[in-house]
Amino acid sequence: MKNVFAFAALGVAVLACTPEKPGDPLAEFLVLPEVPYDYTPESLPDHFSQGNVLSADNTPLTNPVTDDGATLGRVLFYDLHLSKNQSVSCAHCHQQAKGFGDDVRFSVGFEGGATARHSMGLSNARFYANGTFFWDQRSSTLEEQVLFPVQDPVEMGLTLDTLVARVSAQPYYPILFEKAFGSDEITEVKIRRALAQFVRSIMSYQSPYDIGRAQVATPAEPFPNFTAQENQGKAIFMGLPPPGTGGGPAPGACITCHGTEAFIAPGPRNNGLDATTTDAGVGGITGNPGQLGLFKSPSLRNLSGRGPYMHDGRFATLAQVVDHYSNGVQNHPNLSPELKGPDGNPVQPNFTPQQKAALVAFLETLNDPVVATNLKFSDPFIR
Ligand code: HEC
Ligand code: HEC
Numbered sequence: 001m002k003n004v005f006a007f008a009a010l011g012v013a014v015l016a017c018t019p020e021k022p023g024d025p026l027a028e029f030l031v032l033p034e035v036p037y038d039y040t041p042e043s044l045p046d047h048f049s050q051g052n053v054l055s056a057d058n059t060p061l062t063n064p065v066t067d068d069g070a071t072l073g074r075v076l077f078y079d080l081h082l083s084k085n086q087s088v089s090c091a092h093c094h095q096q097a098k099g100f101g102d103d104v105r106f107s108v109g110f111e112g113g114a115t116a117r118h119s120m121g122l123s124n125a126r127f128y129a130n131g132t133f134f135w136d137q138r139s140s141t142l143e144e145q146v147l148f149p150v151q152d153p154v155e156m157g158l159t160l161d162t163l164v165a166r167v168s169a170q171p172y173y174p175i176l177f178e179k180a181f182g183s184d185e186i187t188e189v190k191i192r193r194a195l196a197q198f199v200r201s202i203m204s205y206q207s208p209y210d211i212g213r214a215q216v217a218t219p220a221e222p223f224p225n226f227t228a229q230e231n232q233g234k235a236i237f238m239g240l241p242p243p244g245t246g247g248g249p250a251p252g253a254c255i256t257c258h259g260t261e262a263f264i265a266p267g268p269r270n271n272g273l274d275a276t277t278t279d280a281g282v283g284g285i286t287g288n289p290g291q292l293g294l295f296k297s298p299s300l301r302n303l304s305g306r307g308p309y310m311h312d313g314r315f316a317t318l319a320q321v322v323d324h325y326s327n328g329v330q331n332h333p334n335l336s337p338e339l340k341g342p343d344g345n346p347v348q349p350n351f352t353p354q355q356k357a358a359l360v361a362f363l364e365t366l367n368d369p370v371v372a373t374n375l376k377f378s379d380p381f382i383r
Contacts, residue, residue, distance in 0.1 A: 025171035030075060030380045036179075037376035039070035039201040047213050049207060058131035060198075063143060065197045068179040070376075073198025075176060076191060079157035079164045080377045082150055083110040084157035088215045090149065090195075093119040096377050099302030099367075100202060109154040116154075117279075118313035121306050121343035123124055123371055124299040126200040127262035135295045135311040138270055138285045147188070151211035160188055167191060202377060204262075204301040207368040219261065226365065233362025252325065255358075256338040263300040263366055269336040270294050272329035272346055273310060281311070283334075293334050301366045318360045326351040 026032060048054055076082065077090045093107040093115070094100040100122035104179055106114040117135050125133070125142070132144075139145035142189065149155040150163055158166070167173055169187050176185035181190050208230075212223025220240055222231040239253020257265045268282045270293045283292030295311050309315045315324065329339050329346035341347045351359065371377065 002214065009315040012351060022270055023069045023350060026175060029031075029170075029172045032071065032075075032380055032383060036071045038069035039067050039197070039376065040065055044203070045205050045214060046212055047210070047219070047261050052260045053127050056127045056129035056260060056262065056264070056266070058126060058128055058142065060141070060143070063193045063196060065200050066180065067177075069194050069197040070201040072176045073194035073196070073201075074377070075172070075380055076167070076195050077198050078381055079167075079170075082156055082163065082168060086164075087108055087154060091379065093149075093155070094122055094304075096379075097372050098305035099123055099307030099371070100377075101298075103305060103307065105308050108156075109152070110157050111153040113155075115152075118308065119217045119306070121298045121302055122199055122202050123368065124202070124206040124262040124264055127260065127299070128202060128264050128296070132296070136281045136285050137296050138277075141189075142196040142199060143192045146192055146199065161366070163191065164188055175369075176267045202367075202371060204299070204368040204371045206370040208365040210368075212365075213261070227361070229358045229361045230365050232355070233360070234365075235359035236351070236359050237362050241321050248353070250349070252329075252339050252341075254325070257336065258297065258300050266296050268296045269293040269338070270334045271297075272332055272334050272335045273314065275313075275330040275332055277332070279311065290334060293332050294336075296348060300363060302368055302371055304361055304367050318363055319356065322351065322356045325349070326356065 013133075024063070043049075044054065063069075077094075078088045080089050082089055088110045093102050095102055098121075105118060107119045108114060113254045120135065127294075130137075131142070132138075133142055133145035134148075139148060147160065147163070150158050151160065164186060173186060177186055177190060178184040180194055208225060209223075211218060212225040215224050218240060219234075223234070226234065237254045237258075239250040239255060257269050257271070259266055268291070274293070277293045280292050282294040282296075283289060303309070303318060307313075307315070307317060309318070309321050315321045325339075327348045327350050329335070329348070331346050335346060339347055
């Protein structure tokens with residue numbers, strides 16, 4: 001009876017284009033605004049358009065983000081029906097308040113199993129020019145990536161056929177697919193596109209860093225809204241030589257790898273976690289021995305809350321991460337050149353305690369409260 005009623009209400013909403021009324025399938029299960037949230041802001045900060053951020057956008061022409069598409073993606077992202085026993089959604093391991101990552105070393109899947117690597121933060125995943133996903137980059141597009149977790153035997157445990165059947169069985173989806181794609185037909189391709197649109201909509205550009213950056217001509221200048229400590233940390237991050245000494249960024253400068261103002265690296269690197277290969281990383285996928293131990297790094301935005309850090313979650317805190325770069329970098333055969341000194345050995349900047357604290361303070365200016373709290377990224381389900 002309930003289904004018949006829901007179906008009738010849906011028909012009315014579609015045919016008459018009336019706003020959803022209480023008792024319709026959307027209002028019964030979801031809290032969504034009548035006019036969709038804005039997932040397609042018209043303007044991003046100047047430092048995104050002038051710098052190397054927008055040029056790194058991996059959005060394909062076939063799947064631009066739309067407000068209705070990202071809305072559907074948001075519902076899918078939070079829907080427990082996407083796991084075999086309906087116990088986890090994407091958001092279980094990608095939590096809004098935690099930079100869309102999580103705070104356990106290895107994430108816990110639908111049956112309590114542990115993932116092989118630490119969850120990745122999703123802020124600005126869109127601004128990775130080569131468009132590959134996962135720590136080892138095994139997915140060549142985001143549209144391909146988004147249904148791996150659904151099929152992963154540890155993470156969500158569904159087949160693609162069961163996924164489409166599950167989604168089709170929920171009364172709230174036909175209208176959401178209709179709005180997003182102009183037809184209520186539910187297909188695997190549309191599920192992929194909608195999830196990818198939602199992930200791409202998670203853009204971070206309103207952190208204290210961005211507020212300060214808008215007030216100066218170049219990132220190298222001290223930011224008026226920063227404390228002296230945060231500005232010092234920024235100078236170290238950027239490898240700026242002490243004023244008046246001239247020269248380029250110091251070897252090992254964070255910015256040589258985490259290089260764009262989306263704070264995502266242009267490609268995978270080995271950052272000297274181990275002297276030998278403990279996880280094949282990108283090389284395990286490509287078969288290229290020169291890429292063994294190379295990993296993609298997620299954007300350094302919204303780090304707080306999603307530690308432990310690195311692909312294996314080996315560092316509990318940002319202070320430990322900074323200790324690693326200070327004097328812990330190991331001479332892996334594929335150690336990336338950015339972390340080698342002129343003699344070919346790993347750099348050892350040996351930061352003072354004060355410099356370490358400044359670096360951590362700077363990293364914390366990359367936390368974006370808008371990403372962490374904006375309703376458009378939050379759980380839409382009535383639980
Ligand atoms: C049980 C935990 C878990 C669930 C559920 C989960 N993920 Fe993940 N996610 C991870 C882990 C762990 C990684 C890193 C895995 C790796 O690289 O080997 C990851 C990586 C990713 C990445 C790659 C980010 C990048 O920059 O390369 C994306 C995107 C992503 N997940 C999206 C999703 C979506 C969409 C869903 C739901 C359909 C989802 N995840 C469900 C744990 C999870
Ligand atoms: C050689 C390039 C390179 C340099 C230079 C570099 N990093 Fe990294 N960074 C990486 C890579 C690659 C990863 C991911 C490594 C992994 O997990 O295996 C990473 C990971 C991180 C992470 C953890 C990200 C996460 O989501 O877990 C933080 C934080 C970080 N780096 C900060 C810094 C800071 C601060 C500096 C400067 C002191 C720095 N990096 C210098 C390449 C670099």
